[in-house]
Amino acid sequence: MVLLRLFSFLLGHVSLVVRGEFLEKFVNMAASRGIYLWDITRLSNDRVRVRVRISDVRPLRHIARATKSCFKIVERRGMPFMINRMKKRKLLAIGGVFFLVTLYFLSSFVWFINVTGNDKLSDAEIKKIAAEAGLRPGVAKWDLDAKQVERNLREKIPSVAWAGVYVKGTRVTIEIAERKLMQEDPHKGEAAHIVAGKAGLIKEVLVLNGQAMVKEGDTVLPGSILISGEIKEEMIPEETNQPLPRGQEPPEPQTVSRFVQAKGIVRARVWYEGYGECRISETLEKLSGQQKTSVRIKFGTKEIIISGPGESPYRYYEEKQTVKSLPRWRNIVIPVELRTVHYLEKIKERVHYGREGAKRIAEQKAMEEVNAKLPEGAKVIERRLEQVNIGREEELVRMKAFVETVEDIGIMKPFKATEEDND
Amino acid sequence: MSLRDLQKKFKKQFSDFFEIPNDVMLDLPKIVLVGNLQVFIENHRGIVEYTTEKIRVKVGEGEVGITGDRLVLRNIKTDEICVEGQIKSLCFLAPGEVW
Numbered sequence: 001m002v003l004l005r006l007f008s009f010l011l012g013h014v015s016l017v018v019r020g021e022f023l024e025k026f027v028n029m030a031a032s033r034g035i036y037l038w039d040i041t042r043l044s045n046d047r048v049r050v051r052v053r054i055s056d057v058r059p060l061r062h063i064a065r066a067t068k069s070c071f072k073i074v075e076r077r078g079m080p081f082m083i084n085r086m087k088k089r090k091l092l093a094i095g096g097v098f099f100l101v102t103l104y105f106l107s108s109f110v111w112f113i114n115v116t117g118n119d120k121l122s123d124a125e126i127k128k129i130a131a132e133a134g135l136r137p138g139v140a141k142w143d144l145d146a147k148q149v150e151r152n153l154r155e156k157i158p159s160v161a162w163a164g165v166y167v168k169g170t171r172v173t174i175e176i177a178e179r180k181l182m183q184e185d186p187h188k189g190e191a192a193h194i195v196a197g198k199a200g201l202i203k204e205v206l207v208l209n210g211q212a213m214v215k216e217g218d219t220v221l222p223g224s225i226l227i228s229g230e231i232k233e234e235m236i237p238e239e240t241n242q243p244l245p246r247g248q249e250p251p252e253p254q255t256v257s258r259f260v261q262a263k264g265i266v267r268a269r270v271w272y273e274g275y276g277e278c279r280i281s282e283t284l285e286k287l288s289g290q291q292k293t294s295v296r297i298k299f300g301t302k303e304i305i306i307s308g309p310g311e312s313p314y315r316y317y318e319e320k321q322t323v324k325s326l327p328r329w330r331n332i333v334i335p336v337e338l339r340t341v342h343y344l345e346k347i348k349e350r351v352h353y354g355r356e357g358a359k360r361i362a363e364q365k366a367m368e369e370v371n372a373k374l375p376e377g378a379k380v381i382e383r384r385l386e387q388v389n390i391g392r393e394e395e396l397v398r399m400k401a402f403v404e405t406v407e408d409i410g411i412m413k414p415f416k417a418t419e420e421d422n423d
Numbered sequence: 424m425s426l427r428d429l430q431k432k433f434k435k436q437f438s439d440f441f442e443i444p445n446d447v448m449l450d451l452p453k454i455v456l457v458g459n460l461q462v463f464i465e466n467h468r469g470i471v472e473y474t475t476e477k478i479r480v481k482v483g484e485g486e487v488g489i490t491g492d493r494l495v496l497r498n499i500k501t502d503e504i505c506v507e508g509q510i511k512s513l514c515f516l517a518p519g520e521v522w
């Protein structure tokens with residue numbers, strides 16, 4: 001049925017209003033002569049509307065004459081009529097065809113490149129490598145060899161385990177699977193000291209390899225050696241039975257250095273300090289949640305406001321704007337850009353905390369500052385808060401926070417072994 | 424009993440014996456009703472009367488009458504009619520019977 005309708009659309013069909021006395025006879029005659037009629041509706045006593053193909057209109061004329069009825073064409077539909085109408089509007093037809101051709105032509109280029117799956121590598125880096133292999137915005141799709149780009153990405157960037165290039169319309173998606181590079185110890189096997197990363201009071205020293213240079217209770221400064229990678233061993237001079245010649249001192253005990261990579265844990269007490277202050281009463285700026293958006297087109301230096309206010313409607317406000325401009329081609333810059341400006345309303349509020357409230361806030365700020373400094377794995381032994389008095393009454397509460405922790409302060413520091421290795 | 428009736432009886436027995444469908448042998452209409460929305464009548468002999476409430480279609484011998492609302496002849500071919508609309512009733516009329 002659908003096929004039949006499509007067929008009659010292609011051939012073109014017309015609606016006729018038939019007026020006459022013996023309309024049933026008219027329909028019967030048409031049907032018996034093999035004229036296909038459809039959608040026959042009675043309009044009034046002596047009128048019916050029928051649909052019929054264009055090619056059957058002429059034979060219908062004879063039937064109408066035979067049944068003493070007449071008909072009038074009221075509607076024309078289908079391809080032949082559309083083509084006729086198009087002939088009158090040639091430019092429109094040409095425009096339509098031109099549009100389709102342009103659309104087809106432009107859709108055969110790559111316009112957008114997406115990179116997904118990259119973690120450490122940047123998008124720009126991957127796009128640069130892809131561009132070397134011939135994948136850049138504006139390249140024709142028939143010139144693009146996805147396999148070649150994939151291979152290029154894999155070969156040029158060693159951390160890429162797998163690369164996939166998918167073309168979807170005018171958008172190319174580069175999917176990257178990065179190799180998980182094992183974090184290799186850069187100083188593996190090299191001689192190294194363990195030095196203090198920060199100042200502190202040594203609490204315990206556990207040497208796994210190397211020679212301890214500090215002991216419990218020592219105070220160290222950043223950079224001082226805690227466990228040395230240089231192990232000094234005393235050379236035991238060969239025992240000689242001969243008595244030493246007179247006047248000759250016994251030889252100095254010779255030492256031989258052995259260089260190792262020092263290993264060990266040095267825990268020390270470290271102090272941290274943080275500071276926070278808060279006014280007893282202050283003026284806060286807060287976003288009210290109200291906002292107005294205005295859209296403008298900037299053409300050269302002129303700006304045309306399309307919608308929204310030109311100026312901020314609020315007394316206190318924050319302005320945010322996004323600019324969309326056309327992509328530049330070669331060195332032609334199209335001086336048209338779309339600017340969207342958001343005005344966010346702000347409310348100024350005067351808040352009175354009171355001395356206690358201000359103190360609490362200052363404490364909180366000080367603690368936050370300290371906590372930000374604490375490294376992971378540090379064990380906090382003591383926390384202390386102290387109010388800072390500067391001698392005179394003021395509208396400000398200042399607080400200091402002290403935190404004492406015990407933590408491993410050792411940092412590996414390789415050094416060049418100057419003397420020959422003995423092993 | 425006329426010759427015509429004899430002929431008809433013979434045809435019926437013949438088609439029953441050879442299992443030939445009755446509508447082919449006896450020149451009967453084949454009517455398909457789709458709910459109360461559509462009627463297909465195959466093997467018709469033309470329309471006798473058509474208004475939006477009432478349609479009469481000539482078949483073999485006699486007529487098929489359809490009543491309903493907003494009846495439309497969806498399509499009409501030499502041996503097939505499709506009627507659409509709100510169908511209320513469908514009845515068989517003897518030739519010459521006034522409905």
